[in-house]
Amino acid sequence: MKVLVAVKRVVDYNVKVRAKADGTDVDLNNVKMSINPFCEIAVEEAVRLKEAGVATEVIAVSVGEKSCQEQIRTALALGADRGIQVETDGKVEPLVIAKLLKAVVDKEQPQLVILGKQSIDGDNNQTGQMLGALANMGQGTFASEIAVEGDKVNVIREIDGGLQTVSLSLPAIVTTDLRLNEPRYASLPNIMKAKKKQLDVYTPDDLGVAVTSHITQIKVEAPAERKAGITVKDVEELVDKLKNEAKIIS
């Protein structure tokens, strides 16, 4: 079984992001970039499927500028067998990414596509679902457990207030939640070996997809700074403030 995993290059989760002074975008100058944590979980899950003998090949795909090859290499170092980069310029919106991934799915015919549920930069939470619709595949989103059985994949989903188990016919789409697994460290020998693995580069033209834009980013601003707190004398004053100033109890 072939498994396709999508990985995205995003600002590292440890970085405190800042908006540019003119408010047009997030400032990415000299900022550490990494593989999106949810995508990393997706890669780990695919590699585990391979180690368990369920998957035969794991392909990591990323859409982005040349720099995203770094994240594909991270996926290869974690255990993916080969990589695909779809080279695009600047910001690409989820629908276009889903269309590009659909074209890769058509080319590679994977039985299972695993994506992160969302990326920590755009927080869109759209690509997996859109890909499911475009490729006409069943989808198990926010997965905390995956089990492939015959021509089905059972996915335990994290939903509000509980868990839901769904059974999907393969080929299927799964998007990962935080608790699906704990990704391994890319060992140093594997980082070296990753360099020798195949990495194909396509343009959107090669895949017959037009990169269009339906979304214009108007403004990016930092959250309002919190005001300093105050100390109250006693419970009475606290209740009074909550009632009359904050108006959160009545």
Next chain:
Amino acid sequence: MTDETQDLIFDLTLTDDQRMNRETMQRFATAEIRPIAKSVDAGDNPAQTFYPKTVELGISQLPIPEVLGGAGMKRSPSSNALILEDLAHGDLSLALGSISPVAFVNTLIDQGSDAQREKYLPLFCAEDFKTATTALLEPRATFDPTEPATIVTTNGDGFTLSGTKSMVPLGMDAELTLIIGRMENGDPAAFIVEGTPAGMTRTAEDNMGLHGAQLATLTLDKVQLPASALLGEGPFDLQRFIDLSRVGICALAVGTCQAVLDYVKTYCNERIAFDEPITNRQSVAFMIADIAIELESMRLMTWRAASRAEQGLDFHEHAYLAKVFCAEHAMKIGTDGVQLLGGHGFCTEHPVELWYRDLRAIAMLEGMASV
């Protein structure tokens, strides 16, 4: 630090591999080392819980030839120095312990015989942690690392070793120890010692810092070793071993000093006194700036020595200058880190007192962490 750039005097561009390695190391140091540093310092034993985890990183496998189960990469002192720096950002003592088997492997690759490489290197490619270490230091006044007083006498086909080795990382548990001594004719020699032969006693040391490295003193009382224990065929190149170790020790100092700088920068910007962050006081700001300047100098000197070693150029002087500079400034940065936190620096609640205690050791360490 690439080997393609020999015509440049000094290139600081990391290779893709080095960058990715650093990412793994930094993540490991943040997630696995820093959180346990305090409890290990207080006495928790990392032998079973922590050191086995380092196998996942595969550091010692890197330079081991593929036929012996390793990754078959070129020996890279530069990459090793970066690894040490990143691990020591988590904790100096655990970094030193983690790297001890690597130092053993590096020395075996550099100076061992084919038979020794074939016998021992595959052990470091297995999934369990192989405890190995190198022992050079000796507890005596005016110790000169180039003239160890551990005396080796030939004894029929084998050798007899007598002397004392101190501050041996992982010294209580090491299954393989490279012991450096001196032949009767004055030539240095190194021996691969398996387990604890008769006449060898291990004593845990009680030091002010470096607890996680599990330093021990090894007493050798007429220890009999077979001829095959002698490392390599020719005389042991002790100076090269010392120089490579110095680069490693400097890299450890750089990593921990970076931890100090990162910590005091955040702390002093957030610590409010007299209604403003204490960094608004020049006496505080200048001190932090000095740490940054000294640290960068330590790093550049270390990287230069490592880079020259990697290129096969002479690096003896560079390693020595780096070691002297790092020893002095690591101590100062350790002290300043505690000072910048004021009274809080004295509390074990903050890690600066631990770093202060560990960094005091840099000046003394020799013959370990060979890159």
